[in-house]
């Protein structure tokens with residue numbers, strides 16, 4: 301409230317200055333200087349605040365809904381994709397560690413959303429360094445605000461990493477012989493809110509943190525095929541929430557093998573009435589990442605920066621490249637060392653893989669002259685032996701198409717001319733090692749042994765039959781002159 305008043309005051313003062321400007325053309329030097337100083341101060345404040353974070357609505361300054369300052373205004377952050385890694389980035393600003401909250405735990409926002417679908421790794425300098433849909437692009441309701449609880453405890457960071465291991469499996473806590481599972485609230489049997497029977501009553505699952513990973517296990521458990529949607533909704537009605545913090549790896553054969561936080565009288569963050577629900581289907585895409593082609597094609601290349609201007613615009617180089625560009629007038633002649641490789645994924649499912657964003661939200665990328673239909677289709681990371689990321693090459697977005705198809709299958713999707721994007725069954729979307737951004741910038745990575753991880757559809761934005769064939773974890777040996785990638789193993793992103 302206080303800052304709102306401040307803002308109003310600033311606007312009023314600005315208005316008065318403008319009126320004064322119109323009325324009195326001949327100002328004294330002194331007045332002119334005063335006014336210039338005032339405007340400068342205003343601009344400085346804006347610059348100082350840019351990217352700053354505020355937590356609002358909690359019991360202290362270190363917990364609440366997340367607001368970020370951008371372009372002169374505070375705005376909210378939507379809770380889609382919001383997780384502890386993002387909260388970690390938020391809390392770092394206060395030298396603390398954090399956990400995420402969802403569904404406007406600290407009240408609805410009255411401000412517009414600045415960010416949506418924020419995906420952080422946890423070690424970004426600030427929230428604006430994470431991947432998100434773009435400033436002001438959001439389809440979220442005022443109740444879907446992301447929040448964070450920051451605290452001083454040091455071991456929370458470890459907890460974030462081993463969340464799934466820390467929680468208890470459901471079968472360890474409940475006698476699964478007396479537990480059953482059903483979908484309720486829909487006329488069709490393949491969808492509904494998820495209900496669990498235990499101790500004489502049926503109850504719902506808390507919607508907080510409910511994703512396609514968990515939904516996949518529900519559909520498999522009930523022999524209904526694959527999860528097309530994971531919903532947090534009251535659309536299928538509601539009942540007492542009896543289980544919270546359900547978390548699956550997505551390859552479990554039944555729900556009881558998944559982890560959970562609590563059972564019985566549970567606390568469930570988020571809007572009242574919203575519970576976990578699923579839509580199951582028998583027809584779904586399934587991308588299979590080709591790990592042998594990664595091993596076969598990986599190599600180093602030194603490229604002068606003047607050839608990388610498009611790539612720089614799309615954030616395909618590491619931070620030091622941008623620092624060099626700012627500081628060094630001859631930056632064009634500096635070179636970057638790139639680990640290039642081909643990434644290819646074959647749709648082995650029984651339905652098409654279609655982009656997450658509808659066509660009218662695709663972004664035109666002038667530099668590369670095509671539309672991007674998915675904000676993050678793939679991530680490439682290099683981790684050191686301690687598991688810390690030393691380089692990343694996430695592609696901000698991709699153009700999905702049928703590049704090659706198995707014999708007898710016709711190519712349908714093409715990126716040319718605002719064409720429909722997707723990957724047909726038995727076709728592959730291929731990113732050859734020689735195209736822009738298909739690399740990791742390893743200029744700053746010391747020679748040594750590393751883990752190289754490539755993942756497609758890394759945040760399970762698009763439903764698939766399974767996710768344990770979407771990521772390749774490989775060994776990487778980096779020397780002064782060459783790189784080899786070997787021993788790739790497929791798993792979940």
Ligand SMILES: *[C@@H]1O[C@H](CO)[C@@H](O)[C@H](O)[C@H]1NC(C)=O
Pocket residue numbers: 393394395
């Ligand atoms: C966080 O810690 C760093 C170094 O320990 C210090 O320079 C910085 O001022 C601290 N920031 C806050 C907000 O306390």
Ligand SMILES: *[C@@H]1O[C@H](CO)[C@@H](O)[C@H](O)[C@H]1NC(C)=O
Pocket residue numbers: 499500564
């Ligand atoms: C089962 O239900 C009874 C009453 O309906 C209750 O007293 C008991 O605590 C419940 N047990 C569990 C494990 O929830």
Ligand SMILES: *[C@@H]1O[C@H](CO)[C@@H](O)[C@H](O)[C@H]1NC(C)=O
Pocket residue numbers: 549551552553768791792
């Ligand atoms: C599921 O995947 C994990 C790795 O993500 C693996 O450790 C586990 O064995 C798999 N479980 C099944 C049932 O395949």
Ligand SMILES: *[C@@H]1O[C@H](CO)[C@@H](O)[C@H](O)[C@H]1NC(C)=O
Pocket residue numbers: 706709725726
């Ligand atoms: C895809 O290929 C598999 C194996 O070659 C084949 O069984 C299946 O019928 C093909 N599906 C389509 C839609 O072409």
Ligand SMILES: [Ca+2]
Pocket residue numbers: 586587588764765766767768769770
């Ligand atoms: Ca897959």
